[in-house]
Amino acid sequence: MEKDTYREGLQKFERDVVRFIEKFIYRVCIKISDDARRIIQQEKKVASGQLKDNIDYEVQITAQKIMAKIGVNANTPHGIFVHEGTKPHFPPVDAIKKWVIQKGLVRKGSKPTTFRSAKGTNLEKVAQGIAFVIARSIAKRGTKALPFLKIALAQNTGFIQNEINKLSLDGSS
Numbered sequence: 001m002e003k004d005t006y007r008e009g010l011q012k013f014e015r016d017v018v019r020f021i022e023k024f025i026y027r028v029c030i031k032i033s034d035d036a037r038r039i040i041q042q043e044k045k046v047a048s049g050q051l052k053d054n055i056d057y058e059v060q061i062t063a064q065k066i067m068a069k070i071g072v073n074a075n076t077p078h079g080i081f082v083h084e085g086t087k088p089h090f091p092p093v094d095a096i097k098k099w100v101i102q103k104g105l106v107r108k109g110s111k112p113t114t115f116r117s118a119k120g121t122n123l124e125k126v127a128q129g130i131a132f133v134i135a136r137s138i139a140k141r142g143t144k145a146l147p148f149l150k151i152a153l154a155q156n157t158g159f160i161q162n163e164i165n166k167l168s169l170d171g172s173s
Contacts, residue, residue, distance in 0.1 A: 025068045029057035032070055035152035043146055047102035051079050085145030091138050097131035
């Protein structure tokens, strides 16, 4: 009888430890994800909001390990290029044209004569001209990295340490 009580107490303790660690990991993931979104917003890397909206985290708990991943969902393929930057290359002009329009760089009344390739008054042509100039610049210089996930993690080392210090099994965290 005493053996069963000991075993049940040990199992409860194990469940409590996993539950507290799980809460800790979720708090950290939420904080880092929110801060990564804030960094993207502050650095004006927002046009459609797709990158910011697709920062996500996943926590996996098994008997052997607890693992957390924070990143950009696969449906946002440009996320890696924003995060890591790129070497010089000629990017797809149509994708940049879409970005130019979303960013509001083309408005009614724009003077298309500024760009040789944007003849007439069609806003699509103006956007195409702006996109081509941007693409040409990327072909010369590449793009600068904004490692928003690394920055968010570095900014949160104090928060993580405080959360670790708050961990307890008395139910107060």
